[in-house]
Amino acid sequence: MDLLRGRALDAVEEMDRPDCDAGRLERTYAQFGVVNRAVSGWQGIYRRELRPLLSAAGTTTLLDIGCGGGDVPLLLSRWAARDGLRLEITAVDPDRRAAAFAARRPPRAGVSFRRQSTRDLLAAGARFDVVVSNHVLHHLAPGEFTAFLADSAELATMRVIHNDLRRSPAAYALFWAAALPFTGSFIRRDGLTSIRRSYTEAELAAAAPPGWTVERRSPFRNLLVWEKPCPAS
Numbered sequence: 001m002d003l004l005r006g007r008a009l010d011a012v013e014e015m016d017r018p019d020c021d022a023g024r025l026e027r028t029y030a031q032f033g034v035v036n037r038a039v040s041g042w043q044g045i046y047r048r049e050l051r052p053l054l055s056a057a058g059t060t061t062l063l064d065i066g067c068g069g070g071d072v073p074l075l076l077s078r079w080a081a082r083d084g085l086r087l088e089i090t091a092v093d094p095d096r097r098a099a100a101f102a103a104r105r106p107p108r109a110g111v112s113f114r115r116q117s118t119r120d121l122l123a124a125g126a127r128f129d130v131v132v133s134n135h136v137l138h139h140l141a142p143g144e145f146t147a148f149l150a151d152s153a154e155l156a157t158m159r160v161i162h163n164d165l166r167r168s169p170a171a172y173a174l175f176w177a178a179a180l181p182f183t184g185s186f187i188r189r190d191g192l193t194s195i196r197r198s199y200t201e202a203e204l205a206a207a208a209p210p211g212w213t214v215e216r217r218s219p220f221r222n223l224l225v226w227e228k229p230c231p232a233s
């Protein structure tokens with residue numbers, strides 16, 4: 001499919017337009033929860049990558065960057081609580097509309113939502129054991145991408161996991177059909193644009209600076225991972 005040969009960097013997601021329809025945007029944030037549970041693979045990431053870092057004795061801190069409607073941090077918090085593990089989550093988004101939507105969710109102990117950028121957090125001297133993001137990498141322009149990775153690694157004391165879509169004709173065709181029921185929101189239109197903007201595994205590996213590794217996950221996902229280097233003994 002020619003449409004998917006390279007990243008569609010000139011394609012703009014409706015939700016990124018400051019003047020997009022407010023009602024549709026709210027429904028988009030609300031429907032992210034369904035989409036993320038179906039396709040984002042956070043249960044596996046929690047089990048394999050996050051749970052081994054958590055403990056019942058001490059609190060682990062986690063930052064979710066670009067949290068949108070806030071469903072992913074709430075899921076992580078519920079899974080940790082179910083496993084008797086202590087996790088304190090800060091979920092931020094620089095977009096006032098996303099931050100306002102997340103802030104209206106029923107409060108949950110151990111999860112706080114804020115309208116903040118990674119720059120704001122660094123300026124405030126914030127640090128977190130683990131930093132994650134979901135479906136943010138493909139939103140970023142090439143210049144922003146490098147700064148976003150540098151900021152996230154500086155904010156993390158242990159590990160960073162950026163979870164994003166992996167572009168392929170199969171992903172596009174399946175989402176085209178599977179998202180037909182999502183009406184009244186930008187989910188289908190922006191989802192297809194997101195796939196067109198997303199990286200293949202090789203593109204992400206080529207774009208990432210040294211110290212970052214790409215892990216291919218099924219179906220249709222890339223994890224971009226950074227681990228704090230061990231001090232030389």
Ligand SMILES: C[S@@+](CC[C@H](N)C(=O)[O-])C[C@H]1O[C@@H](n2cnc3c(N)ncnc32)[C@H](O)[C@@H]1O
Nearest residue numbers: 032065066067068093094095098134135136139
């Ligand atoms: C597709 S939404 C994903 C939201 C949420 N993480 C999810 O998976 O449902 C992308 C989000 O990234 C945010 N975003 C875009 N650029 C960002 C940046 N440079 N730093 C932090 N968040 C950013 C947007 O405001 C938007 O809420």
